[in-house]
Amino acid sequence: MKLVYFAWVREKAGLSTEDVTPPADVTDVAGLIDWLKGRGEGYGEAFADLDLVRVAVNQSHVDLDHALAASDEVAFFPPVTGG
Amino acid sequence: MIRVQTEDFDLGAEIARMTDGKTSIGGICSFSGLVRDIVGEAGDTGVAAMTLEHYPGMTEKALQEIEAEARDRWPLDDVLIVHRYGRLEPGDNIVLVIAASAHRDAAFDACRFLIDWLKTKAPFWKLEETTDGTNWVEAKESDDTAADRWNKD
Numbered sequence: 743m744k745l746v747y748f749a750w751v752r753e754k755a756g757l758s759t760e761d762v763t764p765p766a767d768v769t770d771v772a773g774l775i776d777w778l779k780g781r782g783e784g785y786g787e788a789f790a791d792l793d794l795v796r797v798a799v800n801q802s803h804v805d806l807d808h809a810l811a812a813s814d815e816v817a818f819f820p821p822v823t824g825g
Numbered sequence: 826m827i828r829v830q831t832e833d834f835d836l837g838a839e840i841a842r843m844t845d846g847k848t849s850i851g852g853i854c855s856f857s858g859l860v861r862d863i864v865g866e867a868g869d870t871g872v873a874a875m876t877l878e879h880y881p882g883m884t885e886k887a888l889q890e891i892e893a894e895a896r897d898r899w900p901l902d903d904v905l906i907v908h909r910y911g912r913l914e915p916g917d918n919i920v921l922v923i924a925a926s927a928h929r930d931a932a933f934d935a936c937r938f939l940i941d942w943l944k945t946k947a948p949f950w951k952l953e954e955t956t957d958g959t960n961w962v963e964a965k966e967s968d969d970t971a972a973d974r975w976n977k978d
Contacts, residue, residue: 749878749950750961801883821964824949825858825920825940
């Protein structure tokens with residue numbers, strides 16, 4: 743599974759992209775976030791307030807209950823501020 | 826058509842290209858977004874510059890989806906969305922949206938729709954440089970409200 747991070751989520755997580763293999767009991771976005779938070783302080787800070795984090799799977803916006811597959815590209819970022 | 830680029834754009838040149846050899850267009854509406862030198866609503870600290878980060882791949886996909894939705898909702902002859910990324914300074918262009926149609930209502934509505942949806946759906950983030958340091962611009966609730974009014978029940 744490919745993870746990508748943007749803006750302050752990237753800064754707090756401490757990296758912009760990584761390949762991970764979560765355990766089998768991680769089946770959705772919320773589960774992935776819980777697992778990531780256990781991997782280090784930076785993740786804990788990035789995901790401290792999930793009201794401020796948006797998620798895209800395979801480059802489409804999704805909610806936290808979105809189911810995940812091993813081949814997915816999952817992106818985490820703050821609410822967008824373009825335009 | 827959508828474009829994501831670091832280069833500047835020229836509104837007049839884009840409209841001329843859009844209308845060249847095409848006589849079905851009766852009205853064109855455009856919106857240009859520029860970097861301003863004030864912070865938030867209070868506006869007392871100067872913005873020295875702004876760096877736009879985006880999600881290559883998803884950005885193009887999101888903008889194409891927004892264009893397709895506009896074409897689905899209104900009878901449009903042409904649509905152009907140009908969004909810049911990278912470091913920009915006050916006065917620089919950030920974004921351009923153009924909607925062309927046979928009649929003005931479709932052009933006005935589609936233009937407003939395009940920029941409203943872009944602001945809440947396209948994956949761009951602004952990092953402001955001010956005299957106090959750098960900070961990520963926070964999303965505004967008013968932008969959500971503006972986008973939501975185009976939602977269909």
